[in-house]
Amino acid sequence: MSDTMQRQTGQTAAGPVDDALTGPLALLGPLGVLGALRSGAELFVEYGDPNDVLSLTQVEQLDKLIEFFDLA
Structure with a gap:
């Protein structure tokens, strides 16, 4: 499993990450996290x-x- 996939699934060699959003929330705040997701x-x-690099799960x-932010 790649590092990116480990971060996305919350899995590390040591086991599941307790709260994967703690760092981003502390760094950006709730509105910043929402803004990054929307971006x-x-x-x-x-x-x-265009280069077909995203996994099916990422898509x-x-x-x-896109549905959540009503961007369709």
């Missing part, structure tokens, strides 16, 4: 995945964010 969804709406997650 990612907007970029996906605008550009898609599904972005689709859920």
Whole structure:
């Protein structure tokens, strides 16, 4: 499992991460985290995945964010 996948699934060699959002929330605050998620969804709406590098799970997650932010 890649480092990126480990972070996304909350898994590390030591086991599950207790609270994967603690760091981003502390760094950016709730509105900053929402803004970053929305920015990612907007970029996906605008550009898609032209080099087909995103996993099916990542695309599904972005689709859920697009629906959540009503960007479709």
